[in-house]
Amino acid sequence: xxxxxxDSRIDKGIALFNQREFFACHDVFEDFWSxxxxxxxxxxxxxxxxxVCLFHFEGGNLSGARKxxxxxxxxxxDSVPEFCGIEVQQLMDDMEYCFAELLAATGGYPHxxxxxxxxxxxxxRNHHGHSGT
Numbered sequence: 001x002x003x004x005x006x007d008s009r010i011d012k013g014i015a016l017f018n019q020r021e022f023f024a025c026h027d028v029f030e031d032f033w034s035x036x037x038x039x040x041x042x043x044x045x046x047x048x049x050x051x052v053c054l055f056h057f058e059g060g061n062l063s064g065a066r067k068x069x070x071x072x073x074x075x076x077x078d079s080v081p082e083f084c085g086i087e088v089q090q091l092m093d094d095m096e097y098c099f100a101e102l103l104a105a106t107g108g109y110p111h112x113x114x115x116x117x118x119x120x121x122x123x124x125r126n127h128h129g130h131s132g133t
Contacts, residue, residue, distance in 0.1 A: 003040045005084045007032060011125070013047065014086070018122040022055035043083050046075025050095065057115040062102060069099050087124040094121030 009032040016025035026048050033044040053068030073092060081089040096103075098119040105113060 003036060003038050010084065013051075014123045014125055017051055020054075020058075020120060022051040022058065025051040026055065040084070042075050043079045046072050046077075046079075047086075049075060050091070053095075053099075054115070054120065057099070057102065060114070062113060065099070066102055069095065069103070082126075085125045085127055087126070091121060091123055094119075097121075 009028050013025050013028040013032065016022075016028060029044055029048045029051065033041060033048060036044060049068045049072035053065045053072055056062075056068060057065035072095065076083075076088055076092065079088045080092065081087070098116070098121055100119075101113055101116070
């Protein structure tokens with residue numbers, strides 16, 4: 001499939017993420033990702049991992065959350081500051097703030113650490129009049 005930056009699933013996935021429906025967001029982005037073949041495939045894999053790491057953090061799977069957070073950063077890092085209208089640098093900064101306590105807990109398993117709902121980021125997307133990045 002040729003990448004279409006106007007595909008409705010991008011906005012649907014973002015809306016679900018911003019409503020904190022992380023599992024549903026993961027499903028929408030995964031459906032879109034499965035059809036991609038170009039370099040944007042890696043970016044959307046990172047967006048899937050952003051949703052999954054928050055889903056795990058919310059559910060108390062801290063090791064899964066940390067692992068998915070690392071791969072999120074790896075997959076979207078080449079797309080800063082923005083990709084497809086999505087403010088990637090802002091999302092990375094906000095995710096880092098959200099995960100700061102979990103990432104700081106290096107000595108063993110951080111028992112009792114919970115996702116701070118006030119730190120959960122939202123995805124900002126600016127619609128430009130053009131397609132592509």
